[in-house]
Amino acid sequence: MSFWRRLIGWARALGPQKEMESAMDAEMRFHIEARAADLVRRGLGQAEAERQARVEFGGIEKAKEECRDARGVNAIEGLLRDLRFGLRMLVKNPGFAIPAVLILALGIAANTAIFSVVNAVLLRPLPYQDAERLLTVWSFNRTRGFTTNLVSPLDLEDWRAQNHVFEGLAASADVVYTMTGSGEPVPVTAYAFSADYFQLLGVRPIAGRTFLREEEQPGKNHVVVLSYAFWQRHFGGDRELIDKNITLDGAPYTVVGVMPAEFSYPPRTEMWTPLAPEPQAAGDRAYRYLRVLGRLKAGVAISEARAEMNAIAARLAREYPPSNRDDDAINLIPLREMITGNVRPALLVLFCAVGLVMLIASANVANLLLTRAAARQNEVAMRGTLGASRTRLVRQFLTESVLLGLLGGLLGIVLASWSRKALLVMFSAGLPNLSIPQLEKIPIDGWVLAFAVGVSSLTGILFGLAPALESSLDASERLKESSRGVTEGFRWRRFRNVLVVSELAMSIVLLTAAVLTLRSFFELLTGELGFRPQNVLTLRVLPPSSKYGSDAKQIAFAQELLRRLGALPGVQSVGAVTFLPFSGWYGHRTIGLAREATPKNQRPEVVWSSATPDYFEAMGVPLLAGRFFTAADRQGAAAVAILSESLAHLLAGRDDPIGQQIEVAGLAGPVEVVGVVGDVRQLGVTAAMAPEVYLPFAQVPAPILCFAMRTSGPLPSLPKAAQNAIWAVDKDQSVGFVMSMDELVSDSLAPERVVATVLGTFGGLALLMASVGIYGVIQNSAQQRTHEIGIRMALGARTGQILQNIMSQGLKLVLLGAAIGVTAALGLMRFISAVLYGVRPADPAAFLAATVLLGGVALLACWIPARRATQVEPMVALRYE
């Protein structure tokens, strides 16, 4: 059939509806009248003729319906009518519509909120050109298991020259500056980029330019590109700033460009400077300090690239064994995976959990629909008899449930947009974690909306289909049943039971996951940190080498700051350390006993820090053997070190570690172990305790000073006072990371906290919905049995017996649901092990807790209607129709 005719047909259907209807009417009336006239001619009476004509014609409404269908236009017209009718039915039944829409809204809100995060973090294209071709490229030390080793400039040069798979390889290194010249000195998180870095990412500045090749030369490298946020915050978005100078570490830098707002790579970077080669790196292939980013050539597979790069690394390992023997492989990690590494498993767990929530919500609403369908039997039967086909009825029911779904979806989207703020906590901006993407807002874009609408209508169909099919079945049969027979709805009740049991089972799964993650989070909160974070204020000072170039100057500066900070009122003790636990900064050094002949490259590599004498006390790290550092451990005195407990055990075994001579990479000679302190979770709560070696700051100074000040109680004025004390020594010294240790610990748990809170909420929702579901079933069945209960009571049954009778029905459902749920949970929980710490996925206590909780609440939900049923007067019950 031609397209045009179809179009005209549709237009006709949408246009003068009434005209077509009345034409159809007139035509059929003519038929019947003409037939009646013929019959009269054959000798029938007028009335009898009309009656027979009608009988011969058959169902007029049915014929009309089929005519509408034949036109192919019935769909639209029917849909509109169904929608109008459905809306009217919902408005007329608020007792059904409101709970149903609310349940759906909760489910859809949860789904939309989680999806909006998944969308923002995992699905939305990175704001770089052909971002799927961007890979981070790491040296891979297989001997030591360092999967993401930094890269030396000499290695990078060879990689660039020898590979055929990358369009380009660009390098970066983290740097820190202090910006002065406008009020307080500002610590700046910066990255040094090789000149081709921005081009490799495919990003352009919104003002000015990025770096030129010659700006990688020392002397020409005092140029800077600002992030949009930094430009706005410190310069009010001043366009005149381009080509003007700002002061970094006391030297002038020319602002050459500003990046767009959506660009912040690596996450949280405030400005970029050109990467000028460090002089030490020129002759030392082991001087690894670069992070490398590569853009694959179009059409090159990552496996291909991996094979070629591994071959190059293996060749370099053979060529330069002293520096490269162990770094004989390359690790390629897609950029997105690198950025989202730490939140991906959590998000996937949440996404699956929220799917379960939706299924439970659907089952719940399906249950409500079934209850209502029972009440609508007569309506359905009437329409069936009047000629509505089964398809027509199913469509009507489906339209209603999709309408419900969409109403729930609308409300759900509103709820979801409110809840986004809570989820943002996961992406704490304060943490220098490159594996957590920076996210300032979670957008609700077209994809999120499409997802919400899709989920709404799909669930509408899902929970509507079964009741629709069920209730349209044998529609005419039902009309013949004059009363609510005992047999009536047997199949319905079984179907409702199936729904409730699956709801209970899914709830057990969710509750178990919730209990497990909450327990895991509690473990993390109360877990041994190795230090006491309460009442400790920390701040970070990075003395610029331009001012504090020599060891002596650094040591003197640190000691002066310690003296000033220690003198502040309320401060009990103060110490400084190179790498503060939980700060995300740490360094490695190889270490070994001096008397052992183990080759250097086979010695363990451990976390190190330089610390001042009072650091341990200020941080609350316990002394286990020997002594802390003292003021006497200074330059010129005997070189000493303190080991963490696990390192002492690793090196000395059962021997007494005190007095042992050890060799630490980077130090001129062996040092003597003078103390052993407790292990500290240097790398964060979720990481293992790392063996650590401490060196006295006065012997091994470092240009990073993290101060820890312990006070007797909370001291809100301390942060300001401490900064002023530092500026009194050097007014141009920036002070960063002014945070309490409590805050730092708490921030570092942000992803885990969000997962625990969200899963806990989902568990609660599941519990609520499952209880509502079983309540509805028991209540409904008790109501239908009112008559029977009345007879029993009239015959002398005691209340207790009746109660027991009804409750046993509920108990059966609960037990079945729990059994299925626990079995499923046993199989499923291993998938969430990625977000669990210190708790086994098969933790029996969690399973027990979830089962008892759900069982208890569900039985309570059964008891309420059961009890109500027994309180009915027998006479009322007997008359109940």
Add this chain to the structure above:
Amino acid sequence: MDKPVELLQGTLDMLILKAVSLGPLHGYGVLLRIQQISKDRLEIQQGSLYPALYRLEDQGWIQSEWGESENKRKAKYYRLTPDGKRRLECEEERWKQMTEVIAGILRTTPEEL
């Protein structure tokens, strides 16, 4: 008179096309003509006539217009379109082939196998 036979599935459309090919008819007229030609040996559900008419019109094989009936009443008349004429020929051809094939099968005797 023989007992009326029920219409074979799918043949109603062809009969309607044939009926209106002999001249424009209203719905009731189609019924009468088929009954007249078949000498009342076909039983047609009167109600099912109209969906079939609407379907054929929607396909473009017949077209309708309002006119006056024999007894001066307004009635809707259907006539065959050129498309419908072709369709009818096609259907007739198919029907002939089918009856030949089926008749052939039914005539078959054991000796012929």
